[in-house]
Amino acid sequence: MTxxxxxxxxxxEAEAIYIIREVVAEFEAPALLxxxxxxxxxxxxxxxxxxxxxxLPFPLVHVDTGHNFPEVISxxxxxxxxxxxRLVVGSVQEDIDRGSIVEHPTPGATRNRLQTFxxxxxxxxxxxxxxxxxxxxxxxxxxxxxxxxxxxxxFGQWNPRAQRPELWNVYNTRHRSGEHFRVFPLSNWTELxxxxxxxxxxxPLPEIYFAHRRPVFRRSxxxxxxxxxxxxxxxxxxxxxxxxSVRYRTVGDMTCTAAVESAAVTPxxxxxxxxxxxxxxxGATRTDDRFSEAAMEDRKREGYF
Amino acid sequence: xxxxxxxxxxxxxxxxxxxxxxxxxxxxxxFEDQLEAVxxxxxxxxxxxxxxxxxxxxxxxxxxxxxxxxxxxxYFATPRRKFIIADTPGHTxxxxxxxxxxxxxxxxxxxVDARVGPTEQTRRHATVASLLGIRxxxxxxxxxxxxxxxxxxxxxIRREFDDFATGLAVTDITCIPxxxxxxxxxxxxxxxxxxxxxxxxxxxxxxxxxxxxxNLVDLRFPVQRVVRPIAANELRDFRGYAGQMASGVLQxxxxxxxxxxxxxxxxxxxxxxxxxxxxAYPPMSVLVRLKDELDVxxxxxxxxxxxxxxxxxxISAMVCWMSEVALRPGAKLSLKHTTRWxxxxxxxxxxxxDVNTLHxxxxxxxxxxxxxxxxxxxTTLPLFYDExxxxxxxxxxxxxxxxxxxxxAAGMILRPSN
Ligand SMILES: Nc1nc2c(ncn2[C@@H]2O[C@H](COP(=O)(O)OP(=O)(O)O)[C@@H](O)[C@H]2O)c(=O)[nH]1
Numbered sequence: 138m139t140x141x142x143x144x145x146x147x148x149x150e151a152e153a154i155y156i157i158r159e160v161v162a163e164f165e166a167p168a169l170l171x172x173x174x175x176x177x178x179x180x181x182x183x184x185x186x187x188x189x190x191x192x193l194p195f196p197l198v199h200v201d202t203g204h205n206f207p208e209v210i211s212x213x214x215x216x217x218x219x220x221x222x223r224l225v226v227g228s229v230q231e232d233i234d235r236g237s238i239v240e241h242p243t244p245g246a247t248r249n250r251l252q253t254f255x256x257x258x259x260x261x262x263x264x265x266x267x268x269x270x271x272x273x274x275x276x277x278x279x280x281x282x283x284x285x286x287x288x289x290x291x292f293g294q295w296n297p298r299a300q301r302p303e304l305w306n307v308y309n310t311r312h313r314s315g316e317h318f319r320v321f322p323l324s325n326w327t328e329l330x331x332x333x334x335x336x337x338x339x340x341p342l343p344e345i346y347f348a349h350r351r352p353v354f355r356r357s358x359x360x361x362x363x364x365x366x367x368x369x370x371x372x373x374x375x376x377x378x379x380x381x382s383v384r385y386r387t388v389g390d391m392t393c394t395a396a397v398e399s400a401a402v403t404p405x406x407x408x409x410x411x412x413x414x415x416x417x418x419x420g421a422t423r424t425d426d427r428f429s430e431a432a433m434e435d436r437k438r439e440g441y442f
Numbered sequence: 443x444x445x446x447x448x449x450x451x452x453x454x455x456x457x458x459x460x461x462x463x464x465x466x467x468x469x470x471x472x473f474e475d476q477l478e479a480v481x482x483x484x485x486x487x488x489x490x491x492x493x494x495x496x497x498x499x500x501x502x503x504x505x506x507x508x509x510x511x512x513x514x515x516x517y518f519a520t521p522r523r524k525f526i527i528a529d530t531p532g533h534t535x536x537x538x539x540x541x542x543x544x545x546x547x548x549x550x551x552x553x554v555d556a557r558v559g560p561t562e563q564t565r566r567h568a569t570v571a572s573l574l575g576i577r578x579x580x581x582x583x584x585x586x587x588x589x590x591x592x593x594x595x596x597x598x599i600r601r602e603f604d605d606f607a608t609g610l611a612v613t614d615i616t617c618i619p620x621x622x623x624x625x626x627x628x629x630x631x632x633x634x635x636x637x638x639x640x641x642x643x644x645x646x647x648x649x650x651x652x653x654x655x656x657n658l659v660d661l662r663f664p665v666q667r668v669v670r671p672i673a674a675n676e677l678r679d680f681r682g683y684a685g686q687m688a689s690g691v692l693q694x695x696x697x698x699x700x701x702x703x704x705x706x707x708x709x710x711x712x713x714x715x716x717x718x719x720x721x722a723y724p725p726m727s728v729l730v731r732l733k734d735e736l737d738v739x740x741x742x743x744x745x746x747x748x749x750x751x752x753x754x755x756x757i758s759a760m761v762c763w764m765s766e767v768a769l770r771p772g773a774k775l776s777l778k779h780t781t782r783w784x785x786x787x788x789x790x791x792x793x794x795x796d797v798n799t800l801h802x803x804x805x806x807x808x809x810x811x812x813x814x815x816x817x818x819x820x821t822t823l824p825l826f827y828d829e830x831x832x833x834x835x836x837x838x839x840x841x842x843x844x845x846x847x848x849x850x851a852a853g854m855i856l857r858p859s860n
Contacts, residue, residue: 141691141723142653145445145524154727155686158666162740162781187727189715190680191669274515281514300512301849302538302764304545306686307778307840311847325526327517 146334150183153322155306156285157187157269160320161194163310164267167320168225168260171197171216173209174388175342176271176323178216179331182340183322184269185220196223198263200256202248203230204366204390212343227259247393257293260317267310267318275327285324291315328386329411336404346407348384348399359395366392443519446647449528449543449576451567452553457584461553461622462516462529465644468629469518513543522648537797537812538764540567541852544574545838548652551580551643556589556619559599565606566797572610573760573814573854575834577655579612582643587621591634609800611831614650618643656724660828661690661698662751662836663744664780669729682713682729683738688780688835692730692744693721700736701743701753701826707734724835741782743826743836751826751836757819758792758859760830763809765843765850769817770808775850777821779839784821786841789859792816818859830854 143151160167169184171177184193199213217224229248232238238254241247260268274280284303289295301309312318323331335342352363354376360383361367369376383396384407401407452458516527528543530536544550550571554560571579581603589595600617607615618627619638626632627642641649667684692698692709699706712722713729722728730744745751763769769788777786794806794815802816809815830837841851 139721140653141656141658142444143725145443148445148725151686151725151727155666155725158684158727159781162667186715187684188669189729190682275517281516282512297512302542302852304542304840304849304852305834305838306546307780307838309778309840309842309847309849311776311842313847325515325517327519327524329519330524 146330146337149326149330150186150334152306152325153180153183154187156308156320156322157184159308159310160267160269160318161188164318166263166265167195167267167269168198168263168265169193169195169269170256170271171199171213171224172271172388173199173205173213173343174271175331175335175340175346176273178340178342179326179334180269180271180323181216181220182338193220193222196225196263198225198227198256198259198265198268200227200252200259201229202252202390203228204248204392206343206345206385206388206391208345209343209388212341216341225259225263227255229255232258247390249390249393253293260293265317266312267320269320269322271323272319272321273326273328273331274321274324283321283324285321286310287319287321288312289317289319293317295319329408332404332408332411336408343388345385345388347402348382348406350380350382351396352378353381353383353396354378360398361395362391364391443522443524444653445524445526446549446650446652447526447528447547448549448551448647449530449540449547449571450551450553451530451540451543451571452584453555453561453563456553456555457622458529458553461551461582461584461620461628462527464622464625464628465525465527466516466518468625469520469644513539520644520648525647537566537570537814538762538852540570541574541762541764544571544576545852547574547576548655549578549580549647549650550576551582553622554581554583554599554603556583556585556595556599560603560606562798564603568603568607568610568612569797569800570762570814572612575830575854576612578614578650578652579607579616580643580646581615581617582622583617583619584622586619586626586632586635587624591619591632593635593637596638616640616646618646657689657833658691658723659689660749660751660833661692661696661744661746662688662826662828662833663690663692663698663730664688664782664826664836665738665740665742665744666781667740668738680731681735682731683744684727684729685781686727687722687724689724689833690746690749691721691723697747698732698744699747699750700732700738701745701750702824703737703742705734705736706747707732707736709733741780743780745826751828751833752858753824753826754858755821755824756859757821757825757827757855758816758857759819759839759853759855760795760814760816761809761841761851761853763811763813763815763851765848766811767843767850768808768810769851774844776842776844777819777839777853778842779825779827780836782823782825784823784825786819786821788817789820790818792818816856827855829857 229251232255233240238251286308353360354369384399401410450458514529518525530539530543583599596619620627629644631642663685665683665685669682669684694709696709710731710733712719773788775786777784793802793804828836837855839853840849843850
């Protein structure tokens with residue numbers, strides 16, 4: 138006799154597909170924010186499943202900081218090709234060249250804050266009224282209270298005080314023109330769920346998620362890859378370059394995304410490492426979030442992902 | 443692994459944050475850097491111990507005021523289950539948060555301070571849980587360390603709580619004596635309370651039987667989208683109805699009726715992107731194809747010929763009012779029910795429920811923020827609905843203010859009104 142029970146992964150998948158279909162049904166111009174990271178890869182996989190057998194009826198939006206890992210860009214392009222998707226790229230470099238935003242004078246300074254401008258510009262130009270993001274509530278405290286359908290005002294800003302109550306799975310999608318929603322179908326997923334799902338569904342990921350050897354150095358306890366934007370500083374003898382087997386747990390801006398030492402080359406091995414890990418994802422690998430506990434909340438208010 | 447969603451509630455200072463912090467900590471969901479940050483904040487605040495409650499305190503404003511004011515979601519897993527906690531703040535004026543947290547929960551954990559016993563707040567939370575159709579209530583009697591682990595104290599509180607709870611619709615009530623601060627009866631059975639022979643809280647959460655809570659009898663499939671790919675040539679005739687199973691079991695070959703048209707057909711196939719399946723059940727998201735080409739659109743519903751929901755425009759419902767602007771008879775609002783938007787006129791406020799005494803105030807002229815009451819509605823189009831008690835999916839709705847677009851009420855359908 139069948140028990141009519143779904144596993145936790147299948148329940149999470151069913152919930153995400155339902156959310157994506159609600160958006161397609163109720164909004165005029167959705168888009169999916171695609172960073173090339175594992176969360177957006179899973180999100181894209183779910184979107185394709187939710188719309189099947191139709192081709193994805195909305196574009197991917199990618200904010201290119203100009204500091205992306207080349208592996209991530211080529212992964213992005215291969216997905217676009219494979220799934221015959223529409224891709225809209227917002228270039229932070231172009232906005233800098235145009236003088237719309239000013240880069241911090243330190244060479245290799247992070248462009249994390251700058252991307253908010255480019256993102257909002259692209260969203261406005263595209264007239265998108267619902268933008269899918271891969272955010273998860275377990276990532277960070279400020280996210281724990283964010284709704285699945287999260288309203289942004291005309292300036293793309295989030296107001297944590299004025300959130301609408303979200304009841305059952307009856308989502309209120311009403312908004313004024315100029316406002317838009319960020320929609321987070323992965324809200325209820327944890328990092329472990331993501332990896333288990335990648336394994337279960339064979340979701341393709343950029344290869345830098347898996348262990349590979351590369352030259353790295355240590356800075357403030359973090360492992361940074363030797364690259365065009367990250368080099369040991371002069372007079373810092375502790376930043377000595379060595380080769381190590383590493384992988385990335387997130388794939389952000391190359392200037393501020395650190396690697397972890399690892400031998401994991403398959404999702405299963407990553408699951409094992411993740412289950413044992415005692416350092417949270419952001420804490421381990423995002424130098425930008427270390428500044429303050431409220432850093433994320435501030436950036437979200439400004440319209441960051 | 444199965445998913446259990448639960449909400450936590452209690453008055454301020456009953457120890458809810460400490461309890462959740464402990465569940466996360468003891469199940470190894472807390473990472474070293476988060477712990478370091480919490481240790482640093484604890485030190486800065488002058489706490490004499492690492493304040494696990496800080497692990498769950500979200501936004502900056504709340505940290506500054508030292509209170510939790512919005513529902514926050516937390517995650518942890520054991521080898522047996524994955525858990526989603528809706529952490530609902532304890533303040534009196536936040537009934538709406540409790541309603542929100544309960545709307546997606548299978549179970550509610552209520553905290554009671556062993557020194558104080560059940561309060562008005564405890565009763566209110568239990569009542570809201572019951573109204574929201576929660577079947578399992580766990581009453582954690584906390585701070586047992588402060589009453590010398592006294593069995594008689596625990597038994598007295600348990601009796602008091604049970605007496606009150608007989609008036610509720612919740613069928614499964616469990617009381618557990620705990621100390622959130624010391625970790626007694628949270629993950630491990632307490633060595634201080636040998637007299638208690640029930641399970642520790644976590645064990646109970648892992649084992650409580652929830653799968654029979656789902657309605658597998660009444661087939662209800664609200665259509666979310668009609669899928670007709672245009673581009674792909676080989677799929678030109680494809681016409682599928684996308685949706686999530688609200689209740690019941692659907693099998694290939696089943697006779698179904700489409701509401702509101704009333705036309706019937708049979709299920710040709712149940713499809714997913716991973717391939718066709720033979721049967722679907724909640725909460726699966728699938729695509730259903732029918733043998734006949736019918737006119738079906740979003741908001742329609744598939745059900746069985748001999749088991750249909752109520753169809754009508756006059757509905758009586760319990761609502762929790764969530765807006766600062768009070769609700770008065772004559773109000774016109776938008777209403778979303780399953781995948782359907784209609785407009786609704788509030789014809790009458792039958793009564794306002796006093797959630798502390800369960801008294802029904804039939805003279806109440808309006809419902810204000812956080813009030814719960816019974817109203818009669820008339821909708822512009824018929825809804826296909828069931829009583830909330832028998833079907834949470836087809837028995838629930840939200841009301842939306844057309845001027846502000848704000849969600850102003852959660853509704854639970856009782857029956858047709860006259
Ligand atoms: N002695 C004792 N104190 C506790 C216990 N649980 C919580 N507390 C304390 O009660 C106070 C309020 O706890 P907190 O978790 O912040 O309560 P909340 O407002 O319900 O989230 C804090 O000082 C806790 O340390 C317990 O089991 N025993």
